[in-house]
Amino acid sequence: GQNIDQPTEMTATEGAIVQINCTYQTSGFNGLFWYQQHAGEAPTFLSYNVLDGLEEKGRFSSFLSRSKGYSYLLLKELQMKDSASYLCAAMDSNYQLIWGAGTKLIIKP
Amino acid sequence: DAEITQSPRHKITETGRQVTLACHQTWNHNNMFWYRQDLGHGLRLIHYSYGVQDTNKGEVSDGYSVSRSNTEDLPLTLESAASSQTSVYFCASSETGDVAEQYFGPGTRLTVT
Numbered sequence: 001g002q003n004i005d006q007p008t009e010m011t012a013t014e015g016a017i018v019q020i021n022c023t024y025q026t027s028g029f030n031g032l033f034w035y036q037q038h039a040g041e042a043p044t045f046l047s048y049n050v051l052d053g054l055e056e057k058g059r060f061s062s063f064l065s066r067s068k069g070y071s072y073l074l075l076k077e078l079q080m081k082d083s084a085s086y087l088c089a090a091m092d093s094n095y096q097l098i099w100g101a102g103t104k105l106i107i108k109p
Numbered sequence: 110d111a112e113i114t115q116s117p118r119h120k121i122t123e124t125g126r127q128v129t130l131a132c133h134q135t136w137n138h139n140n141m142f143w144y145r146q147d148l149g150h151g152l153r154l155i156h157y158s159y160g161v162q163d164t165n166k167g168e169v170s171d172g173y174s175v176s177r178s179n180t181e182d183l184p185l186t187l188e189s190a191a192s193s194q195t196s197v198y199f200c201a202s203s204e205t206g207d208v209a210e211q212y213f214g215p216g217t218r219l220t221v222t
Contacts, residue, residue: 004151031208042199042213043152050208087151095207096167099151 002026004100011106020073028093032071035087083107111136115214128187132200140203141183145196190221
C-alpha cells in the first residue's frame, strides 16, 4: 500500500532550527511536495523535490533521498508565524498526491 | 488577482439531504481537485478533473459526485449526506501538466447532523 509517515507534533524555540522528517512508500514516484497550513486556513505550497539533494529557499530548505524514501523540511531562524502544520505529499506513478497527516509545529518564545 | 473560492464556508445539514459545495477558480487552470481533511488523516482525494467534461474518481469517491461544465467551476455534490461526511472540504486547482503545485481554496466546513 501507499503510505506517508511524519511526526504528529513538534515543538521548537523562536530563532532556532527545526527539521521535520517524512518517509514515504508509493507505487512509483514523481516527486515530493511540502505544504504549510495555518490553523483554519488552506494549505500553501512550500517546495517540490524530485532529484536527490537539498533545495534551499530562504529560511526553508527541503531534502530528498529517493533510495531511502525519505525527505525532510528544514526551517531556520524560526519565527512565531512559522507555527503551523507542515504537510508532506508524495506523487505516485499516476501523478496523484499521497498526503501525510501533517506535523503540527509549535514555536515557543 | 487570480484566486480560488469556495462556498459556503460553513454548512450544517441533516442526514439524507443533498448538498452541493461550490468551487470557482479564476486561474484558468485545467486541473481541479476535491479533497476532504479529517483529524489524524492526510488530505484524501474525492474527485478530480483535467478539463471540461472530464471527471475522475479519487480514493474516497463513494457518496460524492462532480461535474465540469466549464473551466472555472467544479461543484461537489453529496447525494445523500451521512454523518461520516462531516469534514473540511478543500478544492484545489493546478496548471495543465502532470507535476504542478496545487492552489487551494479556503475550505468548507460541513457538519452532517
